[in-house]
Amino acid sequence: MDIQTGDIETGDIEQIAAAAEAADGAAPLDEATWLALRHHPERVRRWASEHGFALLIGDELTLVVHPDARARGEGASLLDGVLAKASGPLSAWSHGDHPAAAALAKRHGFDRVRELWVMRRPSSVPLPPLREPEGVAVRGYRPEDAEELVRVNAAAFASHPEQGAMDEANLAERMAEPWFDPAGLLVAMDGEQLLGFHWTKRHSPELGEVYVVGIDPAAQGRGLGKALTLAGLHHLVDGGAREILLYVESDNAPAVAVYSGLGFEHASADTHVMYRWG
CATH class of the missing domain: 3.40.630.30 (Gcn5-related N-acetyltransferase (GNAT))
Incomplete structure (x- = not known):
């Protein structure tokens, strides 16, 4: 599969990310990545396939494939392209604890190292x-x-x-x-x-x-x-x-207790996972 370096525009990234969010129910790019793309594009290394992309900012990796093109090996090819150029350890977030992301991470030797919970409370x-x-x-x-x-x-x-x-x-x-x-x-x-x-x-x-x-x-x-x-x-x-959400480290028991006492709850699907390689 043909993987190109540095030739995907931010507008194309936005379109693929929007499609992934609509399909998965979770945004695949976090705020820090968007801020880097908008304000410091020179810091963002980019890889592109026909229907997806990978971004590397420092040691943090983001990889997204359009929902219509998944399960064809495109994500694995993108990840292989990034790892071939990696000069040190990498981290990557799976927003929403996606099973395909977990499988891809396992096949490429990434370890699950951190969980970030989304907790929500209704205004009622x-x-x-x-x-x-x-x-x-x-x-x-x-x-x-x-x-x-x-x-x-x-x-x-x-x-x-x-x-x-x-x-x-x-x-x-x-x-x-x-x-x-x-x-x-x-x-x-x-x-x-x-x-x-x-x-x-x-x-x-x-x-x-x-x-x-x-x-x-x-x-x-x-x-x-x-x-x-x-x-x-x-x-x-x-x-x-009508609804308020927050992010909290899963192992921060005192914070989880405070937020639970204020009516926030966590569903298992509302979990972001960090993987580490190298």
Whole structure:
């Protein structure tokens, strides 16, 4: 099968990805990949087959084949092409824990190393009332908060490989996305000090997301996590969201317990899996 390097346009990627999402019920490209394609295309290595593509950004691989062309060996050929050029370990996400992805990963020596859960709650489940911790005010984001937001984010996600790396340039790229609403980025303030934030996201008028909740480690123990999460949930529900989702590491038992207590549930099919090779 003919595999070409570097000759697939972003528009073709969008079309194949949209078809895969419609068939599978899960988007095959994550936000970081789309941001790289739009803002830093020079960082994206590309492979193309007749009906599919593979992308490599750093050590993270994305591979998608159009639903109408699956089970013909095209995915395996694309993966062989990438691995032939790989100079070190690779990781790849299967969004939705797709059985074909699991089989392809196993045949090529990828190990299952990480699970990310999607948890959901309907807005019909009543929310607890919002109570701000003593001495703390929750408000919407202002441009002058950028530096402090990046600082708190870096401290809160120091061990997180994706979120923790956000700098002011990446923050600006995310804020340039069509969905960004400064009123939906809630910050907890103690006077002039930013203690934490809850960044909400709207996928549609009826679907909202707990996008990022970050608390300065120095401010832990003040009830900020629950208060900010609730503030964001009220914001989304008051704005018309019928369902709210979030992503959480499957082994983060304390976070899963908090979200479960707020009415979020996880279905086994709502699982994203990371595979590792090399």
